[in-house]
Amino acid sequence: VQLQASGGGSVQAGDSLRLSCAASGMSLRQYTMAWFRRSPGKEREFVAASFRNAGSTFYADSVKGRFTISKDNVKNTVSLHMNSLTPDDTAVYYCAGSAGAILSAIRNSGTYGYWGQGTQVTVSS
Numbered sequence: 001v002q003l004q005a006s007g008g009g010s011v012q013a014g015d016s017l018r019l020s021c022a023a024s025g026m027s028l029r030q031y032t033m034a035w036f037r038r039s040p041g042k043e044r045e046f047v048a049a050s051f052r053n054a055g056s057t058f059y060a061d062s063v064k065g066r067f068t069i070s071k072d073n074v075k076n077t078v079s080l081h082m083n084s085l086t087p088d089d090t091a092v093y094y095c096a097g098s099a100g101a102i103l104s105a106i107r108n109s110g111t112y113g114y115w116g117q118g119t120q121v122t123v124s125s
Contacts, residue, residue, distance in 0.1 A: 001025040001114050005095045008119030011085055019080040021095030021116050028071055032101035033078040036109055037091035046107040058106055085123045092118040
């Protein structure tokens, strides 16, 4: 099982970016997929998740209304569309997958057994 994240870059405040995570060795239809991020000097934090099968989505309050997670079960990818970026969004973003996630733990990094390598997003003011 492998997750390969891509799409990061350096942008200006107010810009948009789309991160993508390609999965191999697993069918995303059966997995809960999430994005986490880690900013310098901070703990890794939950950003967004798409629950398996039903595809219900969940967001951190800090990104709600600006970020959208979407899963393409045909292409076996999960994307994070990020709008209205601010310098506070600067971080390394990681995609993660879980076969057995439960809703109450969907925001916990320990729920996820599969992780991508991370992609850097830098937002300048």
